[in-house]
Amino acid sequence: MATQGKRTRIEDIRRIELIAAAHRVFLEHGLQGMTSARICREAGMSPGILAYYFKGKDEVLFGMVRYNNRLLMEDVIARLSAAPTNWARLEAIVEGNFPSQAFTRAIASAWMSVCAEAGVNEQYARLQQLFHRRLRSNLASVFDGMFDAARLHEASLIIAALIDGLWLRKAVADDIGRDEAITLVFRGIHSLVSDKEEQRLRYPPGREPKQAAAGRRRRL
Amino acid sequence: MATQGKRTRIEDIRRIELIAAAHRVFLEHGLQGMTSARICREAGMSPGILAYYFKGKDEVLFGMVRYNNRLLMEDVIARLSAAPTNWARLEAIVEGNFPSQAFTRAIASAWMSVCAEAGVNEQYARLQQLFHRRLRSNLASVFDGMFDAARLHEASLIIAALIDGLWLRKAVADDIGRDEAITLVFRGIHSLVSDKEEQRLRYPPGREPKQAAAGRRRRL
DNA sequence: CAGAATCTTGTACGAGCATACAAAAATCTT
DNA sequence: AAGATTTTTGTATGCTCGTACAAGATTCTG
Structure with missing residues (x-):
């Protein structure tokens, strides 16, 4: 609310990157093999990043x-x-x-x-x-x-x-x-x-x- | 091989009971929710029984x-x-x-x-x-x-x-x-x-x- | 009935996973 | 550039589940 110039942009970018990575993992491994760690690896990020931008795995899914x-x-x-x-x-x-x-x-x-x-x-x-x-x-x-x-x-x-x-x-x-x-x-x-x-x-x-x-x- | 009078019979019965129980669990919870423990509970047996009659869960599935x-x-x-x-x-x-x-x-x-x-x-x-x-x-x-x-x-x-x-x-x-x-x-x-x-x-x-x-x- | 074979139980171990979090790195502000 | 803020990392924790196993119960055998 206070800042919109940069914060929302980076946040949206990361969210989209993670969702796109999740999509690629999904197409390759199915819903079952779509693990948090794999999504983050596919996105080229650290395993913990998911919890920072999303409430949980379900939100990404x-x-x-x-x-x-x-x-x-x-x-x-x-x-x-x-x-x-x-x-x-x-x-x-x-x-x-x-x-x-x-x-x-x-x-x-x-x-x-x-x-x-x-x-x-x-x-x-x-x-x-x-x-x-x-x-x-x-x-x-x-x-x-x-x-x-x-x-x-x-x-x-x-x-x-x-x-x-x-x-x-x-x-x-x-x-x-x-x-x-x-x-x-x-x-x-x-x-x-x-x-x-x-x-x-x-x-x-x-x-x-x-x-x-x-x-x-x-x-x- | 040596004994066929009782062994095979009880073994077959248990296997069929477990598979039937697995089938009921499957219809209710899907492949995902079809856990070893649930199958055994549904069959009214102890959780360890599955490993005795089957090589693993996949065989039951x-x-x-x-x-x-x-x-x-x-x-x-x-x-x-x-x-x-x-x-x-x-x-x-x-x-x-x-x-x-x-x-x-x-x-x-x-x-x-x-x-x-x-x-x-x-x-x-x-x-x-x-x-x-x-x-x-x-x-x-x-x-x-x-x-x-x-x-x-x-x-x-x-x-x-x-x-x-x-x-x-x-x-x-x-x-x-x-x-x-x-x-x-x-x-x-x-x-x-x-x-x-x-x-x-x-x-x-x-x-x-x-x-x-x-x-x-x-x-x- | 004793001893052996078979069957059953309950539990314990380990793997895989989602999530939380403290510390480190990067970026922004003034 | 120093301090504050945001972003990222790596790891730790707790949970669920499959499997192995030792001990107990049951049934068979002589």
Whole structure:
């Protein structure tokens, strides 16, 4: 409160460095192997530093999950706002949920450990639920008008679950690549929506086919 | 080797009791909270007993996962062999993957913790892969003849991933019930296969509609 | 029933971990 | 530059958990 010129800056820097280090450790060793000492070593600092900038390890962990989710969301948001058609929006959502360099077994298994923890720890659960809701509402906004309310709910849930299930398989068996996963999700979408509706996705209403145009954006 | 009359019997009994106790602890506390002491207490034995009958905790854990998977598989196998039509076989597979009393948040989160561990520990991975392969080959046997090889692969993978994804959502958000989950999987199946093919599932070839008959069984 | 084999108990040891903290180093202030 | 403040270090403490083990209880055997 008294000083803001330097103190807050260094403090914020260290906190971010530690969270970023925690993120790297997390992606390599999972939630389980994410020990205080390892985080500090990864950040190139002394083991005691964590207690100086954070109340405890849980605070770092929590910040890390938020950091991770923010990274993913920002990517999807950027792609969404640049998408000209609803179909492009759909591609943005699906591809954004399989980040190019991140569809890795190690990352999938780290992600699984967060989901396992979310089953027990209500704070993690809330973070994941936020994430899930965002995915589903993004999907629903693209599908809007194609189904009645109940089917809309169902379709977005099916696609969201399909995406999660593919991540789970990646963690367990690692028998699927990024492009394959994306193809499978689109196969699922394709079979859920009728051909006529799929055309409406590819070419926004009021425009000729073959001529892409900026679809109205409903949600970010 | 020398004595088999009593020794092996008591030994097997204790091992099974401990594994069953481990299973109960696992379902309640997850892989993380599954401590040696808790397992022994749950089994009504002394904390040291575990080291007498097992080489270490990992052996109990491993046996527990096998025990769990066997329970699930036996249920599916029993339903499968009693199924008169391919459609009934499909119902057996899908419903067997959402056991009546077991589609619980606690159980889902315990299951997630195994998947997370499988990403790191190759032994768990193999167990889960076995499980996944069985599910997919069961699905594929029902769908056989409806798709070409590539699409068959895709369809079984999509449905299997959808099932896993619904379990994951159960762990994280607990916003879905057993019947709802089964309905969603069938919605996915319905949209993947054509109406004509779906009829072929419901009524085996060579039989009149409305008259259920025993379909030939392809796989167990 | 005595002695041996088997089974069970309770405890003790050590490893790994989160956290607290005193001392050292660095930085800022005047 | 001297003193005050902030930042960093290294270590110590206490806790949880897996495992080993000696001693006690039970069952088997002759």
